[in-house]
Amino acid sequence: MQNTFPLWKNLFIVMVLGLGLLYALPNIYGDDPSVQISSTRTTQLTDDQLNLIKETLTAQGIVAKAIEFNDDQILVRLESLDDQIKAADYLKSALGRGFTTALNLAPATPSWLRAIAAEPMYLGLDLRGGVHFLLEVDMDAAVKQAEERYVGDIRGALRAEKIRYASIAKVNDFVQVKLKSEADAANAKAVLGTEFRNLKLSDGKELFVIEARISLDEQEQIKKFALAQNMTTLRNRVNELGVAEPIVQQQGDARIVVQLPGIQDTTRAKEILGATASLEFRMVDVKHDAQRAAKGKQPIGTRLYRERNGQPILLKRQIIVTGDQIVDASSGLDQNNAAAVYITLDGIGAKKMGRTTRDNIGKPMAVVYIENKVETRISNGKKVRHKEKIEEVINVATIQGVFSKRFQITGLDSTTEARNLALLLRAGALAAPIEIVEERTVGPSLGQDNIDQGTLSVFVGFVLVLVFMAAYYKVFGLVANVALAFNLIIIIALLSMIQATLTLPGIAGIVLTVGMAVDANVLIFERIREELRNGNSPQASIYAGYEKAFGTIFDANITTLLVALVLFGFGTGPIKGFAVTLSLGIMTSMFTAIMGTRMMINLIYGKQRVKRLSL
Amino acid sequence: MVMLKQNFDFISKRKIALVGSGLLLLISAASLIVNGLKLGIDFTGGTLIEVSYGEIVELESIRSALEAHEFSNATVQNFGTAKDVLIRIKPREGVNHSQASVQVLKAINSSSEQIADLRRVEFVGPQVGDELAEDGGLALLYSMFGILIYVAWRFEYKFALGSVAALIHDVVITLGFFSVFGLEFDLTVLAAILAVIGYSLNDTIVVYDRIRENFRNLRKGTPQDILNNSLNQTLSRTLMTSLTTILVLIALALLGGQIIHNFAIALLVGVLTGTYSSIFIASPVVLALGVRKEDLMLPEKEGLDIDTRP
Numbered sequence: 001m002q003n004t005f006p007l008w009k010n011l012f013i014v015m016v017l018g019l020g021l022l023y024a025l026p027n028i029y030g031d032d033p034s035v036q037i038s039s040t041r042t043t044q045l046t047d048d049q050l051n052l053i054k055e056t057l058t059a060q061g062i063v064a065k066a067i068e069f070n071d072d073q074i075l076v077r078l079e080s081l082d083d084q085i086k087a088a089d090y091l092k093s094a095l096g097r098g099f100t101t102a103l104n105l106a107p108a109t110p111s112w113l114r115a116i117a118a119e120p121m122y123l124g125l126d127l128r129g130g131v132h133f134l135l136e137v138d139m140d141a142a143v144k145q146a147e148e149r150y151v152g153d154i155r156g157a158l159r160a161e162k163i164r165y166a167s168i169a170k171v172n173d174f175v176q177v178k179l180k181s182e183a184d185a186a187n188a189k190a191v192l193g194t195e196f197r198n199l200k201l202s203d204g205k206e207l208f209v210i211e212a213r214i215s216l217d218e219q220e221q222i223k224k225f226a227l228a229q230n231m232t233t234l235r236n237r238v239n240e241l242g243v244a245e246p247i248v249q250q251q252g253d254a255r256i257v258v259q260l261p262g263i264q265d266t267t268r269a270k271e272i273l274g275a276t277a278s279l280e281f282r283m284v285d286v287k288h289d290a291q292r293a294a295k296g297k298q299p300i301g302t303r304l305y306r307e308r309n310g311q312p313i314l315l316k317r318q319i320i321v322t323g324d325q326i327v328d329a330s331s332g333l334d335q336n337n338a339a340a341v342y343i344t345l346d347g348i349g350a351k352k353m354g355r356t357t358r359d360n361i362g363k364p365m366a367v368v369y370i371e372n373k374v375e376t377r378i379s380n381g382k383k384v385r386h387k388e389k390i391e392e393v394i395n396v397a398t399i400q401g402v403f404s405k406r407f408q409i410t411g412l413d414s415t416t417e418a419r420n421l422a423l424l425l426r427a428g429a430l431a432a433p434i435e436i437v438e439e440r441t442v443g444p445s446l447g448q449d450n451i452d453q454g455t456l457s458v459f460v461g462f463v464l465v466l467v468f469m470a471a472y473y474k475v476f477g478l479v480a481n482v483a484l485a486f487n488l489i490i491i492i493a494l495l496s497m498i499q500a501t502l503t504l505p506g507i508a509g510i511v512l513t514v515g516m517a518v519d520a521n522v523l524i525f526e527r528i529r530e531e532l533r534n535g536n537s538p539q540a541s542i543y544a545g546y547e548k549a550f551g552t553i554f555d556a557n558i559t560t561l562l563v564a565l566v567l568f569g570f571g572t573g574p575i576k577g578f579a580v581t582l583s584l585g586i587m588t589s590m591f592t593a594i595m596g597t598r599m600m601i602n603l604i605y606g607k608q609r610v611k612r613l614s615l
Numbered sequence: 616m617v618m619l620k621q622n623f624d625f626i627s628k629r630k631i632a633l634v635g636s637g638l639l640l641l642i643s644a645a646s647l648i649v650n651g652l653k654l655g656i657d658f659t660g661g662t663l664i665e666v667s668y669g670e671i672v673e674l675e676s677i678r679s680a681l682e683a684h685e686f687s688n689a690t691v692q693n694f695g696t697a698k699d700v701l702i703r704i705k706p707r708e709g710v711n712h713s714q715a716s717v718q719v720l721k722a723i724n725s726s727s728e729q730i731a732d733l734r735r736v737e738f739v740g741p742q743v744g745d746e747l748a749e750d751g752g753l754a755l756l757y758s759m760f761g762i763l764i765y766v767a768w769r770f771e772y773k774f775a776l777g778s779v780a781a782l783i784h785d786v787v788i789t790l791g792f793f794s795v796f797g798l799e800f801d802l803t804v805l806a807a808i809l810a811v812i813g814y815s816l817n818d819t820i821v822v823y824d825r826i827r828e829n830f831r832n833l834r835k836g837t838p839q840d841i842l843n844n845s846l847n848q849t850l851s852r853t854l855m856t857s858l859t860t861i862l863v864l865i866a867l868a869l870l871g872g873q874i875i876h877n878f879a880i881a882l883l884v885g886v887l888t889g890t891y892s893s894i895f896i897a898s899p900v901v902l903a904l905g906v907r908k909e910d911l912m913l914p915e916k917e918g919l920d921i922d923t924r925p
Binding site for chain 2: 126134136266267270435436437438439440441442443445446449450453454456457460461462464465468469472504505507508511512514515516518519522523526530548551552555556557558559560562563564566567569570571575578579582
C-alpha cells in the first residue's frame with residue numbers, strides 16, 4: 001500500500017502556502033514616519049499643493065523618501081521622526097488652513113506588494129496607541145429641539161394666514177396652540193393640517209385649544225437625522241484635530257464610535273468632540289436696570305444673562321446672528337494682544353449684521369457663549385441624565401461703525417479657548433448634545449510595550465510547543481512543527497488580507513491557537529500509534545490514523561468555532577479581536593494540520609516500503 | 616517511545632472525583648455568594664488611569680494629592696513595577712465622570728516633581744457597564760445553549776447533558792478561583808471563560824467521539840468497560856494537548872504583560888479543570904444517565920422503528 005496525494009492536491013497545498021507567505025510578507029517592513037495632507041470640506045488638493053510641498057521641503061533641506069498623491073490626500077514619507085515633526089510644522093504653515101496636516105506612520109510596504117493589494121495587519125488602538133470614544137447622542141433633546149422649532153414655525157404659519165392666537169407653547173411632549181374663537185380654531189387646524197403633515201393634531205381639554213404632536217415616523221426621522229448630522233460634525237471636528245486614519249462610526253441607534261489612533265493630547269480631543277459651544281449676537285438692553293431685573297421681574301422683550309465675572313446683564317430677546325450663520329472662524333490676537341476669534345458670516349447673517357450695526361451705531365452689542373453639557377450621574381442609586389445649558393456673555397462692545405461679513409470678537413479667557421471656539425464654529429454645531437459614555441485611551445509607550453510583549457509570548461509559546469512536539473513525536477513531530485509554522489503564517493496572511501483589527505486579546509488568541517492547533521496532529525499521531533500497536537503495517541496505520549481522526553477533529557473544532565462565533569457576536573472591540581483570531585486559527589489549523597502534514601508525511605514515507613515510522 | 620499506562624480504571628474512581636469536584640464547587644459557590652467577584656470597571660463603570668514615572672514614586676504622595684482634589688474614593692496601587700501606578704475611581708454620586716481622568720492627571724502632576732507618563736485611561740459610563748455585563752451573561756448562556764443543541768444532534772441528549780455539566784463545572788470553578796483569590800474580573804477574563812468553554816468542550820468531544828466509536832464496534836463489554844477503554848485510548852492525546860496548551864499559556868501569563876495576565880490565568884485554571892472534567896465529569900454523567908449501546912447505533916443498521924430514548 002502506498003500513501004500519495006494526487007498532483008493537483010499537492011499543488012493546491014503548495015499554492016495556498018505560497019499565497020500565505022506572500023500576503024503575510026508586508027508585515028515585516030515596518031512603518032515610515034510620514035505627514036499626511038488632506039483637503040477639507042471647502043478645498044481640493046491639486047498639483048499646486050503638491051508642488052508647494054516639494055518646494056517647501058527642498059527649501060528647508062528635508063529629504064522626503066517618497067511623496068504620494070492619490071485623489072484626496074498627499075502622503076509625504078520621511079526618513080526619521082525628527083524630519084516628520086519638522087516637515088509637518090513647515091507644511092502646515094506653508095499650506096495654510098484650508099488643508100489638514102496629520103502625523104502618520106504609513107506602512108513601508110514595497111510597491112510590488114501594494115500592487116497585489118497586500119497590506120500589513122491593521123493594529124488596534126491598544127497596540128498602536130490612541131483613543132477610543134463611545135459617544136451617546138441625547139435623542140430626547142433632539143426631539144425636544146424639533147418641538148421648539150415647531151413652536152416658531154406654527155407661529156409663523158398662523159401669522160401668515162392672519163389667524164389670531166392667544167398663545168403657542170411647548171407643553172410636555174406636544175405643542176399647545178390656544179386660540180380665541182371657534183372659527184379661529186377651525187381655521188388654524190386647517191392651516192396646520194396642510195402645512196405640517198408630520199404633526200398629529202388633536203383637540204385639547206379646554207375650548208379652542210389644539211395639541212400638535214410629532215408623529216412617531218417623524219420622530220424616527222428626527223433621530224436619524226440628529227445621528228447623521230452629529231457624525232458629520234464629529235468627522236469635521238476630527239479632521240480639524242489633524243488625526244491620520246480616524247474612524248467615526250455608528251453603533252446601534254444612538255451611539256457613535258470615534259477612534260483616533262496615535263493622538264497624544266486626549267484632553268483636547270475630549271473637549272473638542274463633546275463640545276457644543278456656539279455663539280449668539282444680541283443687542284444690550286440699555287433702558288432697564290440689570291441689577292433690579294436680576295432681583296425681580298424681567299422687562300418684556302429682554303432676557304437676563306450673566307457676564308463671566310458674574311455681573312447680571314439684560315439683553316434683547318431678538319437674536320441678530322447665531323452660530324449657524326458663521327461660515328469660517330479663526331483664532332488669533334487682537335491689537336491689545338488679547339485672544340480673539342475672527343469670524344466670517346454667510347450672506348444672510350452678513351446682511352442682518354450690516355443692518356443692525358448701521359441702525360445701532362454707538363450702542364452696545366453682546367456676544368453670548370452657549371454650551372450644552374449632558375452627563376449621566378448616579379443619584380440615589382439611579383442613573384439620571386443631567387443637563388446643563390451654560391450661557392455666558394463673553395463680550396460687550398460698543399458698535400463703532402458698520403460691519404457685516406467679517407469681524408472679530410474678544411473677551412475669551414485664553415488663546416486656547418479662542419482656538420477651540422474657532423474650531424467648533426468652523427466644524428459646525430452638533431444637532432443634539434452628546435455624552436462620552438466610554439473612553440479607552442492607550443498611550444504610545446504602552447502600545448509599543450503591548451506589541452513587544454505580545455510578540456514575545458507568541459514566540460516563546462511557539463518555540464516551547466516546537467521543542468515538545470519534536471521530542472515526543474520525532475519526525476512526525478517535526479512535520480507537525482512545519483505545519484504549525486505555516487499555520488501562523490496563514491493566520492497572519494488572512495488577518496492582513498481581511499484587514500481585521502489586531503488587538504492584544506487577538507494576539508492572545510493566536511497564542512492559544514498555537515497551543516490548540518497541534519491538537520489535530522496529536523489526535524492523528526496518537527491514532528497512528530494505536531493502529532501500529534494493533535499490528536497494522538506502517539502505511540495502513542498512516543492511512544487509518546488520518547481517516548479515523550478526521551471526524552473527531554471536525555466535531556471538536558466545530559464546537560470551538562461555535563463558541564468563537566458567540567464571542568464575536570456579543571463581544572466589543574478587543575474581545576471581537578480575540579474571537580476573530582481564534583476562529584481563523586481553528587480553520588487554518590484544520591487545513592495545515594490535516595492536509596499540510598499529510599502531504600509531508602506522504603512525501604517522506606508514502607512511496608517506500610517502510611518498516612518503522614519515526615513516531 | 617514513551618508509553619502511558621493504558622488501563623487505568625477511571626470510572627471506578629468517579630465517586631472520589633465526585634467528592635473532590637463537589638468540594639471545589641462548594642467552595643467556589645460559597646465564595647461567589649459571600650465574596651462575589653471583584654468586578655473590573657468594564658462592569659461596574661468608573662475610571663481607571665495607569666501612569667508611569669521615571670523613578671520609583673511614593674503612593675502616599677499620590678493619594679494625598681488626590682484627596683486634596685476631592686478624589687478621596689480613589690484607590691492607588693502599583694501595577695507591575697514600583698514605577699507604574701494604577702488609579703481607580705469608582706462612580707460616585709453627582710460627579711462628572713468623563714472628565715475625571717483629566718482632573719486626576721492634573722492633580723497628581725501639580726503635586727509632584729515628576730511628570731507622569733499617561734499609559735492608559737479606561738472610562739466606562741454607568742449605562743455602558745450594565746450593558747457589557749448583560750451581554751457577557753447572554754454570551755455565556757447562548758454558547759451553552761448552542762453546544763447543548765449541537766451535541767444532542769451529533770451524539771445524543773445524554774452526551775449533551777454530560778458535556779454541559781462538565782462546562783458548568785469548569786466555569787463555576789474558574790469563577791470561584793477568581794473570587795477566592797480576589798483577582799479582578801474584567802471583559803478579557805470573560806472572553807477567557809468563553810474560550811475555556813470552547814477548549815473544555817473540545818476535550819470532551821474527543822472522548823465522546825471515542826465512546827461512540829467503541830459502543831458501535833465492540834460487541835462485548837459493559838458500558839463501564841467501554842467508557843474506561845475510551846478514556847484510556849484518548850488519555851495520551853488529552854494530556855498532550857493540555858500540556859502544549861498549558862505551555863503557551865504559561866508563556867502568555869509570564870510574558871504577555873499585565874493587561875492580559877488575568878486572561879491567561881483564567882485560561883490556565885480553565886484548561887486544567889477542563890482536562891479533568893472531560894475525564895471525570897463528562898463521561899461519568901453519561902454513565903449515570905444510563906447510556907446504552909442502542910443509544911448510539913446508526914439508525915439504518917438498527918432498523919427504522921427503534922426508539923432511541925430510554
